[in-house]
Amino acid sequence: MSWQYNPIKLFAGSGSEELAKKIAESYGKPLGQKTLSRFSDGEIQPFYTESVRGQDVFLIQSTNQPSDNLLELLLMIDAAKRASAHYITAVVPYFGFARQDRKDKPRVAIGAKMIANLLTAAGAHRIMTMDLHAGQIQGFFDIPVDHLDGAIIFAPYIKSLNLEKLTIASPDMGGSYRARTFAKFFNAEVIICDKRRKRANEIESMSIIGDVEGQDIVLIDDICDTAGTLSRASNLIMENGAKSVRAVCTHAVLSGNAYETIENSALSEMIVTDTIPLDPGKAAESTKIRVLSTAKLFADAIKSINEHGSISALFTIE
Numbered sequence: 001m002s003w004q005y006n007p008i009k010l011f012a013g014s015g016s017e018e019l020a021k022k023i024a025e026s027y028g029k030p031l032g033q034k035t036l037s038r039f040s041d042g043e044i045q046p047f048y049t050e051s052v053r054g055q056d057v058f059l060i061q062s063t064n065q066p067s068d069n070l071l072e073l074l075l076m077i078d079a080a081k082r083a084s085a086h087y088i089t090a091v092v093p094y095f096g097f098a099r100q101d102r103k104d105k106p107r108v109a110i111g112a113k114m115i116a117n118l119l120t121a122a123g124a125h126r127i128m129t130m131d132l133h134a135g136q137i138q139g140f141f142d143i144p145v146d147h148l149d150g151a152i153i154f155a156p157y158i159k160s161l162n163l164e165k166l167t168i169a170s171p172d173m174g175g176s177y178r179a180r181t182f183a184k185f186f187n188a189e190v191i192i193c194d195k196r197r198k199r200a201n202e203i204e205s206m207s208i209i210g211d212v213e214g215q216d217i218v219l220i221d222d223i224c225d226t227a228g229t230l231s232r233a234s235n236l237i238m239e240n241g242a243k244s245v246r247a248v249c250t251h252a253v254l255s256g257n258a259y260e261t262i263e264n265s266a267l268s269e270m271i272v273t274d275t276i277p278l279d280p281g282k283a284a285e286s287t288k289i290r291v292l293s294t295a296k297l298f299a300d301a302i303k304s305i306n307e308h309g310s311i312s313a314l315f316t317i318e
Contacts, residue, residue: 006056006086008306011048013061013076015069019093019274020060022295027302032057036072044068046076048083057085058128058302063096063115064253064276070096070115074122081123089126089305090119093275093294094251098133099223116140128301130275130294131222131250146301149315150222150250150273153292155185157271158248163216165243167191171219171233179220182248191217193233206232213241224249224272227258231265238266251275252289254282262288 009032012020024031033049057080061073073090080088100111112134119127120143127141130148138145158166169191170179176192183190191210217237219230224247234245245266252272254262259282262270272278273294283289297314304311 006054006306008056008058008302009050009052010058010060010302011076013046013059013069013072015064015072016060016062016093016277018277019062019293019295019298022274022293023060023091023298023302026296026299034076044072044075046072047079051083052080053084054086056087056089056306058089058091060091060093060298062094062276063092064094064251065096065255070118074118077119077122077124087125088123089128089302090124091128091298091302092119093130093273093298095129095132095137098137101134101137112137113140126305128298128305130273130297133222146305146311148294148297148301148311150294151182151185152315153273153294153297154248154271155182157292158186158218163218163244165215167210167212167215167217169193169210169212169217169219169233169237169245171221171229171247175221178222182220193219193229193236206236208236208240212237215242217242217245219245219247221247221249223251223253224258224270225253226256227254227261227265227270230267230270231261234266244268246271248272252278252291254278259283259286259289262286 010024011032011034014036034046035049036046038044059076063070077088097111097115103110126144128146131150138147166186166188168179168183168188170176171193173194179190191212194207194209224230230247237245246269247267248271250273267288269288269290271290273292275294300314301311
């Protein structure tokens with residue numbers, strides 16, 4: 001028996017419009033039409049200006065700050081549900097609040113779990129995202145989660161550099177598994193930068209576990225916020241005799257003085273994706289930031305889901 005495919009519509013949240021346009025172009029279908037209105041006090045109200053009844057709806061919106069991005073996505077999901085959409089997939093390239101994935105001190109929220117609950121309660125049937133800060137966050141959902149791997153985008157680029165003595169590095173102990181997984185593709189060694197924090201976004205000390213002398217180092221991370229960790233790690237690596245150092249980071253949050261920190265660091269380049277839009281002015285002035293697009297990967301995943309196909313092929317690095 002052949003599958004019955006429901007018509008598909010793609011919609012962009014206002015925080016991910018450029019990426020959504022690229023995804024739609026790669027998919028070969030125009031974005032659906034929606035409007036975001038605001039009351040005088042700033043309250044937002046998204047609504048669809050075309051029918052979604054009986055459609056498989058994909059809502060594309062990263063939940064980076066400001067928090068309006070998350071609220072807009074929740075309201076878009078609710079609006080699609082109340083407009084009788086057949087199936088609602090929240091495409092969340094960057095899943096915000098993912099760093100709040102555990103109770104690491106008394107009296108704190110587990111923000112990632114709360115956001116998972118909100119997305120489900122709003123009416124999402126499925127979540128699609130990329131490079132969660134902790135893979136276990138998939139278990140916070142009681143609905144299917146398609147967790148795409150940014151390595152499929154980064155690995156071909158790193159391979160094209162033809163680095164003679166490639167060594168993969170993790171900027172902290174928590175990212176060691178991610179670095180080892182990435183290193184398997186290149187059959188490369190892994191070194192770890194062991195850091196101690198005073199508090200969030202403030203490093204007390206850092207040391208290197210492993211030999212970097214004469215090596216071409218590639219730091220692997222999922223989120224770059226203030227760029228303090230990557231900057232300090234790159235400087236320390238070069239001080240210990242590395243030949244070169246660059247960084248690969250999926251989600252370019254880049255808050256505060258991050259752009260300046262990157263420019264003043266020992267990094268030869270910072271390779272990021274477009275899951276979060278960069279500051280146009282600062283990005284244009286940067287000599288080190290290179291952006292790789294996730295559009296085709298998300299478009300291929302959307303196509304596979306809509307056609308009830310497997311997405312496992314999207315995890316194969318060539």
